[in-house]
Amino acid sequence: MGGEAFHTSLFVHNPDGIYSCDIDGNLLDANPAFEQMVGYTVEELKQLTLNAILLPEHMEKRERKVNEVLKGKRQHYELAMIHKSGRRIDTKVRSFPIVVDGEIVGIYKIVKDITEDKRLKEDLQVTRQQLDLFLNNSMDSIIVFDTEHRVLKVNEMFEKVFGWKEQELIGKEAPFIPDYLMDEKESVVQKVIHDRHVVTVETVRKRKDGELVHVSTFITPIFNEAGQVTAYVSTIRDISNRIQIEQALKESERRLRTLINAMPDIVIFKDGEGKWIEANPCILSFLNIQGADYKGKTDRELCKVADDFYREFLLNCEKTDQMVWANEGMTHLEETLIQKNGQTVTFDVIKVPIFYPDGSKKALLVIGRDITERKRTEKLLRKSEKLAVVGQLSAGIAHEIRNPLTALKGFLTLLQKDDKQGNGWYFDVMLSEIDRIESITNQFMAAAKPQAVSYEWHDMHKLLSNVLTIILPEAIMNDIEVVIDEQEKLPPIKCEVNQMKQVFINVLKNAIESMPHGGKITVQTVKVNEEQIFLRVTDTGEGIPKERLPYLGEPFYSLKEKGTGLGLMMCYKIIEEHQGKIHITSKVNEGTTVDIILPVHEPQKLAASGKEI
Numbered sequence: 243m244g245g246e247a248f249h250t251s252l253f254v255h256n257p258d259g260i261y262s263c264d265i266d267g268n269l270l271d272a273n274p275a276f277e278q279m280v281g282y283t284v285e286e287l288k289q290l291t292l293n294a295i296l297l298p299e300h301m302e303k304r305e306r307k308v309n310e311v312l313k314g315k316r317q318h319y320e321l322a323m324i325h326k327s328g329r330r331i332d333t334k335v336r337s338f339p340i341v342v343d344g345e346i347v348g349i350y351k352i353v354k355d356i357t358e359d360k361r362l363k364e365d366l367q368v369t370r371q372q373l374d375l376f377l378n379n380s381m382d383s384i385i386v387f388d389t390e391h392r393v394l395k396v397n398e399m400f401e402k403v404f405g406w407k408e409q410e411l412i413g414k415e416a417p418f419i420p421d422y423l424m425d426e427k428e429s430v431v432q433k434v435i436h437d438r439h440v441v442t443v444e445t446v447r448k449r450k451d452g453e454l455v456h457v458s459t460f461i462t463p464i465f466n467e468a469g470q471v472t473a474y475v476s477t478i479r480d481i482s483n484r485i486q487i488e489q490a491l492k493e494s495e496r497r498l499r500t501l502i503n504a505m506p507d508i509v510i511f512k513d514g515e516g517k518w519i520e521a522n523p524c525i526l527s528f529l530n531i532q533g534a535d536y537k538g539k540t541d542r543e544l545c546k547v548a549d550d551f552y553r554e555f556l557l558n559c560e561k562t563d564q565m566v567w568a569n570e571g572m573t574h575l576e577e578t579l580i581q582k583n584g585q586t587v588t589f590d591v592i593k594v595p596i597f598y599p600d601g602s603k604k605a606l607l608v609i610g611r612d613i614t615e616r617k618r619t620e621k622l623l624r625k626s627e628k629l630a631v632v633g634q635l636s637a638g639i640a641h642e643i644r645n646p647l648t649a650l651k652g653f654l655t656l657l658q659k660d661d662k663q664g665n666g667w668y669f670d671v672m673l674s675e676i677d678r679i680e681s682i683t684n685q686f687m688a689a690a691k692p693q694a695v696s697y698e699w700h701d702m703h704k705l706l707s708n709v710l711t712i713i714l715p716e717a718i719m720n721d722i723e724v725v726i727d728e729q730e731k732l733p734p735i736k737c738e739v740n741q742m743k744q745v746f747i748n749v750l751k752n753a754i755e756s757m758p759h760g761g762k763i764t765v766q767t768v769k770v771n772e773e774q775i776f777l778r779v780t781d782t783g784e785g786i787p788k789e790r791l792p793y794l795g796e797p798f799y800s801l802k803e804k805g806t807g808l809g810l811m812m813c814y815k816i817i818e819e820h821q822g823k824i825h826i827t828s829k830v831n832e833g834t835t836v837d838i839i840l841p842v843h844e845p846q847k848l849a850a851s852g853k854e855i
Contacts, residue, residue, distance in 0.1 A: 259333075259353035262340060265312060267292055270348060279333075279355055281326030297322040297330070311337045311349050320356070332357045383478040389471060391415050391431070403480060405450030418447050420454070434463050435471055447478060456485040508589065508610040514603030516540045516563055525610070528579060528587070529556075555579050563606060566593040577610065588614050643679070651676045675712075678740050700739050702732040702767065702775065709746040710765075713754070721760035724750075728767050732775050733842050741816045748813050749779050749836050756783025756834060770839070777838040786828035794826055 253260055259276030263269050269287045277283055280295055293301050300321050307317045317337040325331050333353045340348035383400035385393060393411040401407055404418050411417075419427055423445060434441050441461045446454050457478045464473040502509045508525035512518055518536050526532045534547045541560040545553045558577065566573045572594045579587045589610035596605040651673065658669040710724065717724050753763050761782040768776040786794070794810060817824050821841050828834040 256352075259355070260351070261287075261353070262348055262350045263292060264348045265346065267308070276353060279325075279331065279353065280323060295323050297324060307335075307337060308349065311339050312346055314339050314341075314346060330357070331355060332360045383480075385416070385476045385478070387416070387474045387476065389473065391427070394473065400478070403449070403455070403478075404447070418449070420446060420448050430459075430461055431474070434461050434474065438463060438465075438471075444481065455480055456482045506612065508608070508612075510608040512563070512606040512608065514605060516560065516606070518544070519605070528581070530582075549582075551582055552579070559608075562591075562593065566595055566606065567603060570595065570597075576613075586614070587612055588617050651680075678743060697736045697738055699734045699736050700742070701734050702777075703728065705739060705742060706746065706765065706767070709743055709750065713747060713750045716751070717754055717763065720754055720757065722754055722757055723762045725762065725764045727764060730767075730769055732767055732769055735775065735840055735842055737820055737840070738816075742820070745813045745816050745838070746777075748810065749838075752810070753779060753781035753783065753834070753836075756781055756785075761833075773842055775840050775842060777840070779836045779838075780833060782833045785830040785832050785834055786826070787830055788828075791826060791828065 253273050256273055257275055259273065259279040261269060261272035261276050269284070269290075269292060272284045272287060277287075280287075282290070282295070287295075293304070296304060303319065304321060307319050310317050316339075317335075319335055319337075321333050321335050323331045323333060332355075334356045335354075336352045338350045338352075339346045340350050381399065383403050384397040385400060386395040388394055392413050392415060396406070396408045396411055406418070416427075426443070426445060430441055430443055443459045443461070445457060445459060447457045447459075448454055458481050459479075460477040462475045462477070463471045464475060466472045502520075502522045505522060506524060508528065509520075509522040510518060510525055511520040517538050517540055521536060523532065526534075526536070529544075529548045529552050531544070531548050536544060536547060539547065541556040541563070545556050548556065555577070562573075562575055562577065572592060575591050575593070577589050577591050579589065581587060590613045591608065591610040594607040594609075595603070596607065598604045654669060654673055654676065658673070706726075710726070714724060750763065750765075757763075764778075764780045766776075766778040766780075768778075770776045814824055817838060817840070823837075823839045825837045825839075826834065827837075
């Protein structure tokens with residue numbers, strides 16, 4: 243190829259714009275790349291002046307550079323041109339003088355479009371400024387590493403937290419990573435390369451003074467255009483305070499858990515939907531669900547986990563929870579749990595609802611204290627108060643009865659001496675009954691003030707025979723059959739005879755009164771062993787409801803319309819003083835059975851009360 247052809251090819255096919263002009267600035271020629279760059283054809287450009295496609299503020303600069311070229315000096319400079327469409331074109335220009343026969347006759351220019359490069363450079367500058375602004379104003383410590391783990395950059399917060407200046411670290415491996423964590427560093431870097439995304443690690447870093455700091459580190463990979471990791475950015479957040487708070491919270495929770503578990507009270511935490519969150523061993527033991535997965539279950543759902551025996555208790559808890567939420571405040575109530583062994587446990591329960599700020603349900607705290615013994619003590623105190631009243635009444639009644647009885651007994655004694663008609667047996671019965679009435683009044687006095695009682699040996703069969711003689715007329719009047727079933731000869735017992743008569747009469751009278759339309763009373767006597775005898779009175783009367791049986795023997799508790807409950811109370815008291823027991827069983831519309839067990843041995847003395855029992 244000839245030189246001219248080579249020159250033409252270089253001019254036409256050059257990717258940069260090329261044009262030439264005479265010394266007056268008139269365009270001589272331009273290549274296709276220049277035409278494409280400015281949007282004008284050569285013919286259009288020849289009709290224009292080159293200044294027409296320059297930004298006005300760059301005209302003076304162009305004139306200055308042209309003058310330098312015309313002096314024979316090559317020039318390199320940047321100009322901004324205007325595309326035919328009106329958009330700006332940033333260019334880099336190299337100008338050469340055209341010399342013919344030693345004389346400069348024109349200018350030859352090579353123009354490179356640097357619009358995109360300049361934009362990228364400006365964007366990069368803005369990005370760097372933004373990055374510097376972010377790094378220096380970040381509340382976290384930030385480090386940039388290369389792939390060899392050498393430090394490229396750190397921000398001001400890192401310098402402040404860890405004590406090293408950036409100049410001390412550039413190009414060095416991270417001295418702030420403790421030696422014993424180097425293996426961890428390698429594994430984290432490998433994970434970043436493998437997963438190609440951010441990896442978070444909670445670990446420890448070292449300050450310049452050697453102090454260790456708990457941190458949360460976020461490792462982010464930086465990729466090049468080929469997708470290769472070229473660097474890493476580590477964002478370090480000091481979490482020492484958080485760790486301390488968490489440790490303090492855990493310790494507090496541990497102490498609270500220890501306290502709750504040691505409490506004899508039941509403690510339950512439920513969420514706003516009634517699901518169990520936590521419960522202490524006390525309630526788990528009561529419900530026998532120690533090994534069950536109770537968390538996240540409601541009371542109703544726990545019915546499937548717990549024994550069916552506790553279903554009613556759990557469902558009742560659910561109802562009272564709803565009542566507490568409706569009350570919107572702390573609520574006191576009593577809840578009763580019947581255990582498998584038949585014992586009834588009563589809880590004094592406090593339920594505290596907790597709400598979110600918007601008023602929605604958050605949680606429910608349940609604390610229950612076993613007050614079974616307290617309730618039993620209160621019951622005994624109430625009974626003691628009744629007994630105190632009985633004592634006062636008994637003392638008054640006994641005092642009023644004694645005076646007329648003394649007169650009656652005296653006159654009967656006089657009449658007995660003058661008896662000439664053979665009525666001695668009747669006088670004996672009347673005097674015996676007056677003695678019994680006196681004995682009863684003495685017992686009334688004993689209810690108010692314990693007194694010494696005289697115990698003597700008595701034949702049980704004879705004692706029962708005397709009682710039946712007294713009670714039989716009333717039984718016949720009420721169409722009641724009395725059957726005596728003496729299975730064997732009973733040994734004598736040491737007792738206060740009038741008190742024992744009172745017990746048997748009271749029991750038999752209660753049996754008669756329970757059969758207003760007639761019936762049958764069976765009296766059985768059995769020698770249990772050498773130490774005890776057994777007396778059973780069974781009737782076919784109306785019976786006693788099961789729920790009332792526990793209250794029999796309490797003062798002022800009676801099943802009779804006009805009863806006071808004092809008779810049966812005295813029976814319990816007398817048998818107890820004789821070291822015996824009374825046990826009553828009954829079924830409604832079937833009848834009642836009263837079992838009396840008495841010791842054969844001599845009752846012991848109670849030094850504290852000054853009386854014999």
